[in-house]
Amino acid sequence: MKTLLAVVALFTLVSAQSFAADAARGQTLYKTCIQCHGTNGEGNAAMKAPRIAGQYDWYIVSSIKQFKAGVERKNPTMLPFIKKLSDADIDDLAAYISTLK
Numbered sequence: 496m497k498t499l500l501a502v503v504a505l506f507t508l509v510s511a512q513s514f515a516a517d518a519a520r521g522q523t524l525y526k527t528c529i530q531c532h533g534t535n536g537e538g539n540a541a542m543k544a545p546r547i548a549g550q551y552d553w554y555i556v557s558s559i560k561q562f563k564a565g566v567e568r569k570n571p572t573m574l575p576f577i578k579k580l581s582d583a584d585i586d587d588l589a590a591y592i593s594t595l596k
């Protein structure tokens with residue numbers, strides 16, 4: 496029983512780590528987004544880029560994935576910038592953007 500508990504605990508720990516988004520990595524990836532969304536995710540009216548700072552991470556992830564999948568948006572100018580992002584990249588970006596104020 497103890498061994499089983501230890502295995503379960505270990506597995507939980509390992510899986511939590513491998514799925515945890517890396518906000519520091521997200522900050523590096525965010526450099527390509529600044530030109531439109533601003534240093535602090537405040538948005539840019541001239542670029543018609545919305546404020547994304549402090550948005551829920553799950554919302555950012557689903558927005559970017561839908562965008563990437565070609566769900567129609569009013570302004571598709573950001574598509575070339577997100578096309579090559581992996582799922583892990585998107586998770587890391589969302590972790591970082593959700594911390595912006």
Ligand code: HEC
Pocket residue numbers: 524525527528529530531532542543544545547555558559568569570571572573576577588
């Ligand atoms: C060329 C300018 C541009 C760049 C670069 C850009 N975006 Fe955008 N982004 C936009 C525009 C414009 C929209 C609004 C699209 C629409 O009309 O629906 C948008 C929308 C979004 C949204 C959806 C917001 C919502 O509430 O649905 C997210 C999230 C987002 N961008 C994240 C990013 C991230 C992360 C990057 C960097 C990898 C990035 N953007 C790079 C212009 C840009």
